[in-house]
């Protein structure tokens with residue numbers, strides 16, 4: 001456990017996801033115009049005062065032994081694994097010089113280290129197991145309207161957990177949807193169907209007060225019926 005977490009940046013305008021394209025260095029399909037060629041740098045991000053604790057492990061397993069006032073879960077939304085996309089980060093952190101494959105030089109273990117949360121077939125059971133392990137007063141889960149599950153399905157999964165509210169916000173889709181998709185020659189290919197989606201926060205709570213406070217907070221639900229089209233897209 002490190003005393004202070006480090007954040008890695010590579011873009012001119014830093015953001016924690018600035019390095020998304022790093023895995024595709026020189027590559028296939030998905031080439032960002034510039035950021036990938038900038039130097040990597042490590043910075044300490046602003047953190048809350050006090051000591052924290054980091055646990056590396058499978059969420060379903062780790063959650064069995066934990067309890068807290070509030071859990072926030074940000075599970076994978078679809079089949080795209082962070083390990084595959086952020087393998088350079090993974091290697092920098094592990095500093096293990098792994099065997100690699102392909103043009104993007106992905107770690108060979110990307111092929112074997114699979115998560116049930118990235119499998120359409122297994123994700124529901126993984127979510128249910130995780131939810132049932134959580135010992136807390138409040139549980140917050142993020143998801144969007146383009147993942148494996150429609151909002152109503154997640155609410156259904158959380159049903160046994162307490163009072164459930166949903167907060168919806170319009171959001172820019174993943175960066176590829178904004179800058180376009182490129183082929184290995186650097187030519188823009190394909191059509192981007194849309195650039196925005198809806199991000200959901202599901203708040204499950206044992207507190208009637210919290211539930212009451214959240215009522216009416218979901219501006220999208222009130223003003224934009226399309227926010228709940230809940231389409232399940234392909235990733």
Ligand SMILES: C[S@@+](CC[C@H](N)C(=O)[O-])C[C@H]1O[C@@H](n2cnc3c(N)ncnc32)[C@H](O)[C@@H]1O
Pocket residue numbers: 057058059060074075076077081082083115116117118
């Ligand atoms: C949507 S991302 C959330 C990332 C994080 N909130 C962030 O902003 O960087 C989902 C994360 O869950 C991790 N993950 C996937 N399966 C997991 C599992 N079984 N146990 C723990 N983490 C897992 C992925 O590696 C990925 O980092």
